[in-house]
Amino acid sequence: MNDLPGPIRLVIVDDHSLVRDGLRARLAVVPHLQVIGEAASGAEALALAAADPPDLMLIDVGMRGMNGIELATALRARHPEVRVLMLSMYDNREYVLSAIRAGARGYVLKESPTEEILSAISAVCGGGSYFSAQVSDLMLQLGATVPQLTAREHEVLLLLAHGRSNKLIAKELDISVRTVETHRFSLRRKLGVDSASELLKIAVTNGWTTL
Structure with a gap:
């Protein structure tokens, strides 16, 4: 499916x-x-x-x-x-x-x-x-080296890493703010970080984005 x-x-x-x-x-x-x-x-x-x-x-x-x-x-x-x-x-x-x-x-x-x-x-x-x-x-x-994220979590992570607010992410991805908050909580649980700078560092380290 x-x-x-x-x-x-x-x-x-x-x-x-x-x-x-x-x-x-x-x-x-x-x-x-x-x-x-x-x-x-x-x-x-x-x-x-x-x-x-x-x-x-x-x-x-x-x-x-x-x-x-x-x-x-x-x-x-x-x-x-x-x-x-x-x-x-x-x-x-x-x-x-x-x-x-x-x-x-x-x-x-x-x-x-x-x-x-x-x-x-x-x-x-x-x-x-x-x-x-x-x-x-x-x-x-x-598994211990690379965070296993869903497709939507990847999208939310990259937008958070580049300074987007929950409200802007919700609008860009056409989802609710509550859904963004849920994905953000999941990212915090999986990655152990939440700030934009920390998320950007993880994204760059794993080759998911560039500075």
Whole structure:
């Protein structure tokens, strides 16, 4: 299940056309998915996000030029509403850790069956996270290092970190002030901090935004 009102609109980002074509073919038959674009580079992906932000970007970690980690970091800073699901050939701990710190909500190996990729898309678009079974054991090691936040908590954190008031956040996200207060309480519980400066430090340290 996902928390979006309509079909999931996604963009495939990979510097190999064969990979993009293969992914598009695998996803095209799924009724609730809409592949609205493809990008062969980080710069192309950022341009697409600026013109028409998708719900989700499927991003290759190891692209040449701006790699997937750098792209995810840029998206987190410029378009925090765009969810990121990483695709990779590697289950290396550092890749996974860097992806999470950059704001990715999921990490799936390219060799994964279509069903698993679909499960990952649904989980990420439902406000959760998803990691391939091959890298799930790494998450136990990462859990103490990287705060596990929901999609909405990420959005609220970034707005708080940049000095927005509860009232302004409620207006920007089209939610109630009480809901913002609930998310803020959850962030305080998970992160142990509440001030804008402390939240900004955490966001920068984890690659969720830049100064």
